[in-house]
Amino acid sequence: xxxxxxxxxxxxxxxxxxxxxxxxxxxxxxxxxxxxxxxxxxxxxxxxxxxxxxxxxxxxxxxxxxxxxxxxxxxxxxxxxxxxxxxxxxxxxxxxxxxxxxxxxxxxxxxxxxxxxx
Amino acid sequence: xxxxxxxxxxxxxxxxxxxxxxxxxxxxxxxxxxxxxxxxxxxxxxxxxxxxxxxxxxxxxxxxxxxxxxxxxxxxxxxxxxxxxxxxxxxxxxxxxxxxxxxxxxx
Numbered sequence: 038x039x040x041x042x043x044x045x046x047x048x049x050x051x052x053x054x055x056x057x058x059x060x061x062x063x064x065x066x067x068x069x070x071x072x073x074x075x076x077x078x079x080x081x082x083x084x085x086x087x088x089x090x091x092x093x094x095x096x097x098x099x100x101x102x103x104x105x106x107x108x109x110x111x112x113x114x115x116x117x118x119x120x121x122x123x124x125x126x127x128x129x130x131x132x133x134x135x136x137x138x139x140x141x142x143x144x145x146x147x148x149x150x151x152x153x154x155x
Numbered sequence: 156x157x158x159x160x161x162x163x164x165x166x167x168x169x170x171x172x173x174x175x176x177x178x179x180x181x182x183x184x185x186x187x188x189x190x191x192x193x194x195x196x197x198x199x200x201x202x203x204x205x206x207x208x209x210x211x212x213x214x215x216x217x218x219x220x221x222x223x224x225x226x227x228x229x230x231x232x233x234x235x236x237x238x239x240x241x242x243x244x245x246x247x248x249x250x251x252x253x254x255x256x257x258x259x260x261x262x
Contacts, residue, residue, distance in 0.1 A: 082254075082255050082256045083199065083242055083244075083253040084253070085244075085250055085251040085253065088251075096250070098250040099250060132198055132199075137204070139246065140187060140247075140251065141189035141246050142189070142199070142201065142244075143210065145198035145199060145200075146198065147198055
């Protein structure tokens with residue numbers, strides 16, 4: 038059974054870098070699929086952040102592209118998200134997800150709430 | 156970016172009702188549309204992909220249809236467990252984009 042679990046600090050100071058890791062179990066991250074990050078501000082809708090392939094090929098949302106980095110560590114079967122220069126507007130639940138071969142997200146982590154506050 | 160617009164934003168219905176949610180794309184997405192259900196405090200759950208394919212384990216009362224720029228999610232007979240928020244997502248073109256959501260409430 039595929040499972041994803043986000044981990045990382047729940048509180049980040051403004052202007053600092055948000056860092057989250059998604060650990061995958063039950064599926065090899067080196068498979069021929071993408072892995073992705075999506076976020077959801079409290080009480081709002083879903084925003085696609087980006088996808089990464091095991092080779093490191095990435096696609097990012099242009100609205101975040103200058104601040105976001107997604108990386109993969111195949112030896113640990115996990116992938117990571119870094120978002121720099123955060124502000125209160127980056128406060129959200131961050132989800133990692135498996136991207137099915139078509140491009141939709143068929144498995145999701147439970148989500149990690151990250152609050153940006155001093 | 157492709158804009159996805161869902162209607163209505165809120166829908167009040169009763170158990171047993173047939174309901175339809177619409178999702179319109181700002182340009183053709185070649186059928187690359189998914190529907191998700193989200194309950195409070197939980198991650199979204201995939202219901203439908205490629206506009207009309209039912210994800211394994213999803214009850215058959217859920218169905219999707221549409222092509223081009225207009226798509227619908229239909230629940231044939233609402234069950235108590237179906238009251239949630241529903242999102243569409245296009246994955247034809249990067250950046251992938253979601254609709255703003257439709258909250259299905261109990262009447």
